[in-house]
Amino acid sequence: MTAVMIQGCTSWAGKSLLTTALCRWYARQGLRVAPFKAQNMSNNARVVAGGEGASAARRDGASGGGASAARRDGASGGGASAARRDGASGEIGVAQWLQARAAGLEPDVRMNPVLLKPERGGSQVVRLGQVDHELSRRPWHDRSEALWPTVDQALGQLLDEYDLVVIEGAGSPAEINLAANDIVNMRVAERADAPVLLAVDIDRGGAFAHLYGTWALLPQRHRERIRGFVLNRFRGDASLLPPGPEQLEQLTGVPTVGVVPMVRHDLPDEDGAALHAPRRGGLPPVAVVRHPAASNLDEFALLEQVADVRWATAPWHLDGAATVILPGSKHVSADLDWLRASGLDDAVRAAAARPAVRVVGVCGGLQLLGRRLVDPHGVDGSGYGLGLLPLTTTYAPDKLVRHRTLRLPSLSGSWRGLAGLQFDGYEIRQGRTVADGPLDAAVDDALVVARGNVLGCYLHGMFEHPAVLEALFGARPDRTLDDTFDLLADIVEHHVDGAVLRELAGLP
Numbered sequence: 001m002t003a004v005m006i007q008g009c010t011s012w013a014g015k016s017l018l019t020t021a022l023c024r025w026y027a028r029q030g031l032r033v034a035p036f037k038a039q040n041m042s043n044n045a046r047v048v049a050g051g052e053g054a055s056a057a058r059r060d061g062a063s064g065g066g067a068s069a070a071r072r073d074g075a076s077g078g079g080a081s082a083a084r085r086d087g088a089s090g091e092i093g094v095a096q097w098l099q100a101r102a103a104g105l106e107p108d109v110r111m112n113p114v115l116l117k118p119e120r121g122g123s124q125v126v127r128l129g130q131v132d133h134e135l136s137r138r139p140w141h142d143r144s145e146a147l148w149p150t151v152d153q154a155l156g157q158l159l160d161e162y163d164l165v166v167i168e169g170a171g172s173p174a175e176i177n178l179a180a181n182d183i184v185n186m187r188v189a190e191r192a193d194a195p196v197l198l199a200v201d202i203d204r205g206g207a208f209a210h211l212y213g214t215w216a217l218l219p220q221r222h223r224e225r226i227r228g229f230v231l232n233r234f235r236g237d238a239s240l241l242p243p244g245p246e247q248l249e250q251l252t253g254v255p256t257v258g259v260v261p262m263v264r265h266d267l268p269d270e271d272g273a274a275l276h277a278p279r280r281g282g283l284p285p286v287a288v289v290r291h292p293a294a295s296n297l298d299e300f301a302l303l304e305q306v307a308d309v310r311w312a313t314a315p316w317h318l319d320g321a322a323t324v325i326l327p328g329s330k331h332v333s334a335d336l337d338w339l340r341a342s343g344l345d346d347a348v349r350a351a352a353a354r355p356a357v358r359v360v361g362v363c364g365g366l367q368l369l370g371r372r373l374v375d376p377h378g379v380d381g382s383g384y385g386l387g388l389l390p391l392t393t394t395y396a397p398d399k400l401v402r403h404r405t406l407r408l409p410s411l412s413g414s415w416r417g418l419a420g421l422q423f424d425g426y427e428i429r430q431g432r433t434v435a436d437g438p439l440d441a442a443v444d445d446a447l448v449v450a451r452g453n454v455l456g457c458y459l460h461g462m463f464e465h466p467a468v469l470e471a472l473f474g475a476r477p478d479r480t481l482d483d484t485f486d487l488l489a490d491i492v493e494h495h496v497d498g499a500v501l502r503e504l505a506g507l508p
Helices: 015-028 051-059 065-073 078-086 094-102 133-137 144-161 186-192 207-217 244-252 332-342 344-352 364-369 413-418 466-473 481-495 498-504
Strands: 003-008 033-036 039-041 045-049 089-093 114-119 122-127 164-168 196-201 226-234 256-261 285-289 308-312 323-326 358-362 372-374 391-407 422-435 441-443 448-451 454-457
Touching: 003 015, 003 186, 015 033, 015 094, 015 164, 015 196, 015 226, 015 481, 015 498, 033 094, 033 144, 045 094, 045 391, 045 422, 089 094, 089 114, 089 391, 094 164, 094 481, 114 144, 122 133, 122 144, 144 164, 144 186, 164 186, 196 207, 207 226, 207 244, 226 244, 226 498, 244 256, 256 481, 323 344, 323 364, 332 344, 332 364, 332 372, 344 358, 358 364, 364 391, 364 422, 364 454, 413 466
Parallel strands: 003 164, 003 196, 033 164, 039 114, 196 226, 226 256, 285 308, 285 323, 323 358, 358 454, 372 391
Antiparallel strands: 045 089, 114 122, 391 422, 441 448, 448 454
16 A cells, blocks of 8 residues: 655646656556546546446445455456446546556546536536536535545555555645645545655746745644655756755755656646647648637647647637637537627638638537527526537436447548548537438437538547548647657656655655
């Protein structure tokens, strides 16, 4: 039962990236590693195994039911194994999905047992992969104690099953106004008996003050868990750092064990909304409409390798784009209002009126492109879409969450190159859509629809498939996820004290 935890002085300190790097680094040392984040907040989620399997273990009161089932049938992840047997799926944050992949694992819901998906006036609570409507209605301060048993059980199972659990915190452990409701930082560290590495984004400035202030605000028992400071996202002259690290250690007793450089990589950020530096010229221009409740933006990270991708938040951002993408949406009706208020509704229609421009809607983006939104249960809101596809979407109280393999139909015109391609993807949606007019192509009740140069697809993941990218943009990505994971692990190898990392994990 061994764990190492990465906490940060602030949000955006690079905790997710460091955790991903450590998952791969420790896996390369021969350990069976699992990631864990007790509670994540993001509208970027992935469908993974373990929703119903983990829930069943909770319902029948078994403290290790998922793990026991896994050991009986030889699987390494109990919740995942159970879900694969019964076909159940659930949601976790994309960061933990990536961390599991870095560790060489099939992700399961216990790695992120609580996911909060922001929505108007609050957040939707996803517990062990499934929406918990009762907790979603509660005020934020009333949720933590109700969620702690779920966190505790998921963490306990992972600690029992793996050699090492690499835990990511959230925000800062020194948010003293939130300490009484903590279920993600020092409370988790104490539960796992985990030493902590405290990271700071030095690129923001004030790094030593952030580290010292965070340490100083913690109670003594929590200070004692901090075994090292990590200066993250460093770009500059390392000779200017002294005597800062030495003076900080004199004040706190905590050494600086790593200075990690700013690194270009191909992983999406936590919210999927940070594009990398502009790439070489000559790539096809793609505009992704960044509406306020946009979700699953991480699925466009691979697209950046083959296209000049920009976020569009104003009508002129679509100028010159050869492809316009409307991504998923946590609140389609609210995003529709925003499109109209910003003038992007007319800009998207104008783009669609140019035959040379392709317009794509993914999941909620498909619903935005349709004619009508019907909401008899008060899920999202009724209204009229952009009218570029003859579709009517009706919202249902229950969310559809599942993996799916799709073979694209016979297509023509702008989409001819996609005909017959097959890819694996996932659905996270509440709307059910039907066609109410003629289409050039349709599959399985509007899972994929096309008319002219406008295409809608309910399946996330299309833009992560190399053959799809090649068909649409003329090139395949030249780097894989594994390439990026190895790059990050190499950076840890060279810029963080390996002796400290080995000691924290109990390695000789």
